[in-house]
Amino acid sequence: MTEDLSPYAAGTAYMDGRYMPISQAAIPITDWGYRRSDVTYDVVGVWQGNFFRLDDHIARFRASMNAFRFRPRETDEDIKAILHRCVALSGLRDAYVAMDCLRGRPPASVPYHPAYARNYVTAFAVPWVSLLNQEVMARGAHLVVAETVRIAATSVDPTAKNFHWADLTRGQFEAHDRGADFCVLLANDGTVTEGPGFNIFVVSKGSIVTPSSGVLEGITRRSVIELCGELGLPIEVRPVLVAELRDADEIFMSTTAGGIMPAARIDGRIMSNDRPGPISRQVQDAFWVRRAEGWHATPVNYAAADLPAAS
Structure with a gap:
C-alpha cells in the first residue's frame, strides 16, 4: 500500500x-x-x-x-x-x-x-x-456507579459542553480500580446523571427512561428518543433513581463518539446473560440502518x- x-x-x-x-x-x-x-x-x-x-x-x-x-x-x-x-x-x-x-x-x-x-x-x-472498541461493544460495557458526585448544575451548567471533567475523571479512576469500563455519576440528590462523554438509558420491563436533569442534552440522545418513537418503544425523560439503574433489565449509552453503546454489567451485576440486551441491540441496529439511509446527513x-x- x-x-x-x-x-x-x-x-x-x-x-x-x-x-x-x-x-x-x-x-x-x-x-x-x-x-x-x-x-x-x-x-x-x-x-x-x-x-x-x-x-x-x-x-x-x-x-x-x-x-x-x-x-x-x-x-x-x-x-x-x-x-x-x-x-x-x-x-x-x-x-x-x-x-x-x-x-x-x-x-x-x-x-x-x-x-x-x-x-x-x-x-x-x-x-x-470511538469510546468503545469492537470487542467491548460486542460483549457490552461494564459500568459502576461512582462514589464521586457530579458537579452541581448550579455551579457548572451541564447542558453547555465544558472541560470541567475533574468529577468525571475521578469517577473513571474509580471504574478502573474496580475493573470496569466506565463510571456513571449521581447528582447530590442521588439521581442518575451521566457518564464521561455519554448519556444513559435504562430499560426495565420493555420501557426506556433517560435522566432529565444534570446532563448534557446529547444530540445522539435526541436521536435515540426519535428512534424510539419510530420503533414504537415506550420512552420517558425524567429523573432516574439509582435503584432503577442498578436493577435495570438493560442499560445502554449514547454518544457522538460511538453511537449506541450497550452495557452488560452494572456494579458487577450481570444483565441479559452478560451480553447486550435485545432492546439495546434493536436501538443500536436501527441507529446505524437509519444513518446508512442518510438520516440527518x-x-x-x-x-x-x-x-x-x-x-
Whole structure:
C-alpha cells in the first residue's frame, strides 16, 4: 500500500484564522482556555463522508458559547465552513470533528478580567474515535456507579459542553480500580446523571427512561428518543433513581463518539446473560440502518480542500 504523504493525512486543525496539520496545532500555556478550563466545545461525527446532524451540533455549540458568554468573530456559517474544510483537507471519510471556543487572555492594556479577553475558535478533524472498541461493544460495557458526585448544575451548567471533567475523571479512576469500563455519576440528590462523554438509558420491563436533569442534552440522545418513537418503544425523560439503574433489565449509552453503546454489567451485576440486551441491540441496529439511509446527513464538501489557504 502506498503511504499517504499528505501533511494533513493525520488530521487538520483550524486555529484563529489558519489551517494547519493537526501536529502543528497548539495554544499558549498562558491562555485561559488551558489554565482555567475556560472553554466550550462540541463534537460532530462524519461517517461515510457525511456529517451527522451538523446543524444541531452547530446550534448547540452556539448555545454553549452564549451560556458561557463567549463572543468569537466566527458566525455559525463560518464555523460550518471551517468544519467542512478541516475534513476536506484531511480527506477523511470517517472523522471525529471538534469545535472549541477559548476565552483567550486579556492583553496587558486592559483589566485582568474575563470580560476583556479575546475569544477565538479552534477546530480539528482527525480519524474516527470511538469510546468503545469492537470487542467491548460486542460483549457490552461494564459500568459502576461512582462514589464521586457530579458537579452541581448550579455551579457548572451541564447542558453547555465544558472541560470541567475533574468529577468525571475521578469517577473513571474509580471504574478502573474496580475493573470496569466506565463510571456513571449521581447528582447530590442521588439521581442518575451521566457518564464521561455519554448519556444513559435504562430499560426495565420493555420501557426506556433517560435522566432529565444534570446532563448534557446529547444530540445522539435526541436521536435515540426519535428512534424510539419510530420503533414504537415506550420512552420517558425524567429523573432516574439509582435503584432503577442498578436493577435495570438493560442499560445502554449514547454518544457522538460511538453511537449506541450497550452495557452488560452494572456494579458487577450481570444483565441479559452478560451480553447486550435485545432492546439495546434493536436501538443500536436501527441507529446505524437509519444513518446508512442518510438520516440527518450533510455531505462533506470535499471541494473545500481546493479553497485558498487563508480563512
